[in-house]
Amino acid sequence: MKYLIDHKQKLIHKTAYAGDACRFNETPLEEREVSHSKDDIDTLIKTKGYMVCENCYHSNSFIVK
Numbered sequence: 465m466k467y468l469i470d471h472k473q474k475l476i477h478k479t480a481y482a483g484d485a486c487r488f489n490e491t492p493l494e495e496r497e498v499s500h501s502k503d504d505i506d507t508l509i510k511t512k513g514y515m516v517c518e519n520c521y522h523s524n525s526f527i528v529k
């Protein structure tokens with residue numbers, strides 16, 4: 465799984481499911497980071513107050529639009 469970290473909104477997205485509703489397009493490129501590490505994500509959530517994105521993080525399969 466590949467994650468997109470939005471450092472401006474302090475949100476964690478799953479790139480496979482992220483879409484327009486995630487609104488990370490409003491975040492400058494330099495404040496976005498891609499990570500493959502679930503450990504990094506967990507650390508951000510537990511120690512830095514990051515939240516998971518409700519629009520995409522809980523998806524386990526492709527959404528039919």
Ligand SMILES: [Zn+2]
Nearest residue numbers: 477486517520
């Ligand atoms: Zn999202």
